[in-house]
Amino acid sequence: MAQEPAPDSDMAESRQWAIKKVAGGLMIAAAVLVILVTVLYDVRGEPYPPLTRRLNYVLCPIVAASGVFLLRTRRRLPIWLANSIPSIAAILICLPTSASQRVDELGPLLLTWPVAFAAAVLSARVAWITAGVAAVAFAVLAELSRGVDGLVLWIETAASLAVVCWMVVRVQNESLRLRGALARLARTDPLTGLVNRRGFDEALAREQARRRRGGPPSALLLVDIDHFKRVNDTWGHQAGDETLRLLGVLLDTSFRATDVVGRIGGEEFAVLLADFDPDEAAERAQALCDRVRTQASGWEHPITVSVGVGTSLKYAPTPAELMASADAALYAAKAAGRDRVWIEPAQAE
Secondary structure (H helix, E strand, O other): OOOOOOOOHHHHHHHHHHHHHHHHHHHHHHHHHHHHHHHHHHHHOOOOOHHHHHHHHHHHHHHHHHHHHHHHOOOOOOHHHHHHHHHHHHHHHHHHHHHHOOOOOHHHHHHHHHHHHHHHHHOHHHHHHHHHHHHHHHHHHHOOOOHHHHHHHHHHHHHHHHHHHHHHHHHHHHHHHHHHHHHHHHOEOOOOOOEOHHHHHHHHHHHHHHHHOOOOOEEEEEEEEOOHHHHHHHHOHHHHHHHHHHHHHHHHOOOOOOOEEEEOOOOEEEEEEEOOOHHHHHHHHHHHHHHHHHHHOOOOOOOOEEEEEEEOOOOOOOHHHHHHHHHHHHHHHHHOOOOOEEEEEOOOO
16 A cells, blocks of 8 residues: 555654663662662671672672663664663673672572563563573573572573563563554544545655755645535435545555555545656646546546645745645636646745
């Protein structure tokens, strides 16, 4: 179908926000938790490996400062750096174990955090890589210093990481699927399956941005069914809906996959043609008008259409300006007798 895909710029920005805010928050929380546990051991006078204590006091401020940086920075993180953060975090969590050669019971809990973060915010591939890095680091750096007991703890940790990763990946995939479905529904006309007014307005905004960057000219076609009220009044609204569906199919098959075809009102449709000058747009509009007249003559309720054409040849009009230009052309086509095309180039203010 000749429809414009849903934009992903907002999703990319949301992903960047999640990477920085969630990762920063988790890093600060982990640093605070480790420091708190270390201080509690010291206050209660319970034995705690000296090397682990020193590493905790050295690494935790660095981790917390990195978390604060992520929370406050406005720069976009390179994708390689974002994908590396969970694995780096897993290795940092295991470092105190490497120094003291004693498996810390807090490690398995903290290792689930970077795995869950990678699965929820980044991707399934990064999540499984993080889980593998965490499991290997926990085993190698600990050197299984606790013998059989250490091996059992490592097996429990690796299994927990795998289960957490699998569960979060499944939930995230389902969430993405549902969000994608909702986004498509929000931009789709339920009667014709074409882009609705919201989706078409977004396409116009993207086209304006492209034109401002020096892209080729574009054209907007407004297509209105002539005397559509007669169809509803004579044969009923069900006949009118069927006529709209048939016209939607005809429009959708009359243009390129890169063009945007939408239903923006009751019996009003719109087509956004990228890389079209006024003469080419007028030819396509006339071909459409002729095709509707010919094919619709065999429908149960024959129709004709009037087409108004607005263009952006000399400058990049705003969506409202381009729409107003095409609307004025459509009004002129109606006033001239309907079943015809009228073209009106957009003019700068």
